[in-house]
Amino acid sequence: MAPPTLRTIDYAILQQCMHCGMCLPTCPTYDTTKHERNSPRGRIALMRAIADGDLEITKTFADEMSYCLGCLACQTACPAGVQYATLFETARADIERSGVNQNLKRDFWRSLTLKLLFQRPALLRAAGAALRLYQRSGLEGFVRRTGLTRLLPADLRRLEPQAPTISPRFSNRLIAPVETPKGEARFRVALLTGCVQDLAFAEVNRDTADVLLANGCIVETPPVQPCCGSLHAHNGETGLAQKLARQMIDLFPPTKYDAIISNAGGCGSHLRHYGPLLADDPNYHERARAWDAKLKDVHEWLAQIGVRAPEAAPFDQPTTITYHESCHLVHGQKVTRQPRELLRLLPGVTITELPEATWCCGSAGVYTITQPEQATLLQERKTRNILTTGATVVATANPGCHLQVARGLTAAGADIEVMHPMSLLARAYRREQRP
């Protein structure tokens, strides 16, 4: 069955918004402009007008939905239980189908990224390796210094300095397909390595595996994993997202594991909703529901099984750490208490609360490319808030946030490190072995 459009979606989902406005103060785009159109309430009103036939899907509507970060702060704030994530993805899919956004250049980039790279892990890794070569060879500095980047098309020029520094080795080289804990094995889990995480932060995956091993989990990490489909669903490619979800379920049969672990907020938020995504697929919907039940964010899982407190401190010096909440961890998955609890277990570490910890950093998938101005505004705001905490380490659990926050801090000349909570924990466990 074709995925629903704004006109065919269950009208009750649209009607659920009683336009009380309680979500407005949490919406970063509304905060910037104070225009209703740029607010959750306004966007839902536009969607409802389209559903009612009072409005067509126009380029302006498409721009509006592109301006929306998809951060889901509104969904957390909404007392009425509006499923903004569903509406957002439906609207974006509708926009893709309508063709109002069509132009050749955009199509080329979409095909290259969504349809090619982010569907074929081997190709993605190859592209990543090429990018690393470029970064490492000195060519990067040369190209930038000599202004050769000016020869690149404008889009690519914007993208180029944003490309993450690529990991020297990807997860498949760092983690064996099956690893068993030293002591008693209490659980069997699957570890999802992600796309961006795998390319830019493969060592975070290694750290995650180590933490799971230290807590009695057998860790299975198949070397080649499909993309989870989150980027596709967010950008209106519902069909592709469904296809990828089926591949994932085939590779990780949920009955085989006690938990399927994600360590990236953005992926996890999508990964735990395969049930609704495949609701109309008679072959998969039951397995998809079982999958959703097994899918755990790594912090959530560790808190659930009772994590072992590390005996060693992660750093030589007493260290102040603050925690930035990835939107899709806090709003998408409602995991907010557990990462803090884990961080508090670290010896020699003081946790200070980050003002506006749940306010989006502007990373939001491809947002830095599609909406550079708003992305930068949010990045600068995040940096300012971090600087008030006096922390020397920012913990955050999503590769997009990681890159965005780190770049913001670098731009501000701040000597503050960004680390995944799993890396901090793994570091502490490793230092237990030191004499």
Added chain:
Amino acid sequence: MAFTETFLQSLTSVVPADRILTRAEDLVPYGFDGTAAIKQRPAAVVFPLTTDEVAACVRLAHEAKVPIVTRGSGTGLSGGSVPVPDALVLCLARMDRILEVDAENLTLRAQAGAVTLKIDEAAAAHGLLYPPDPGSMRISTIGGNVAENSGGLRGLKYGVTRDYVMALEVVLADGRVARFGSACVKDVAGYSMKDLFIGSEGTLGIITEVLLKLVPRPAARRTMLALFDSMEAAADTISAIIAAKIIPCTLEFLDRTTTACVEDYAKVGLPTDCEAVVLMETDGHPAAVADEAERMAAIALEHGAREVRTARDDAEATSLAAARRNAFSALARRRPTTILEDVTVPRNRLAEMVTFIAATAAHYNLQVGTFGHMGDGNLHPTFLTDERDEAEMARVHQALDAIVTKTLELGGTITGEHGVGLAKKPWLRQQMGDHSYELMKQVKAALDPEGLLNPGKIFD
């Protein structure tokens, strides 16, 4: 004349074009406020930043005979900021600066678009409090609060918005700027014109700046939840606390349906198996707080409370109050359309009113969730329905009629804090009586002879 291209052109000479919205996609979201089932697209929306810009827009609209609908954050619950056809919406959301906190005179001056919570936060930075705290305070504007004379959770002890307005700056219907009131604690020079503008719902002038009274932030507070197996017992408890000459700052009531919805959203540990929950709070000197809290708990238990729980700490107290603030929106979890009332009765008639509401809902076979500022006698029976179901909507209207009639019989009012707007218009004459009603229309005609300011609101 009316809204024309020429008018729009003239508007761009006083406000830059990027602060004027005219596209359909921009206007659709201004077609409603927080009120259910009322919708009307305006012709344009303009965002002034200063009083001068407001005055200039109003002058032009006055010349061109374009109706003006003033809007803050559009959280109103009587349709007050819902546009009329061909209207210019003056949205003050960007006039949001807090201009001054005067800690010597305990006052705060702000532009009308400043958000209520930000005002209280600015006061708190000086150890002061701005008491009126409507459920919507995180987003409502002070201009909207003044225009509706909004109440809040602390109204019982601290009163409503009116009690904190010392002076107003207002743009009149023809674009002249006037100031009413002063920074003096006492001031009887002339008619109290500022009081006329408080609660005027955007029909007499556009409020552009406010001078507010602040009070010292209380040193202590205690928050409790009293749980009841019957709504009447809860209502009796409220009456008894008031009769015992205790003035707590908060006595808020949630019925079983509302409690379940709120708990479903906020997960703060509200019990979902009792018929009524009363949120009680007292604040002030620590010794007085301890004494009052004890007496309130005792009274509740005497009047049949199953249990009285005390919030462990400030954080829990705050989360309980925050959960209560979301009551109205949380009720929308149940059914697509939520139609809420704002009836208010003398406090010794509360039990009778609460019973009547439940009976009426049952009689018309409707789902209702009731909550409200019980200490103020202000109830919000909320019908959970579906605007697409015509038969059910007809029954809702019959039930509303019955509730209003009963309210007036008990010496109550059709609206305690949300204003008349469009939603309560049909019943106003009945409540006021002919002479008062006509006098009010004369006042409107004197201040806005062309009838351009928020036309059709309060009365036709």
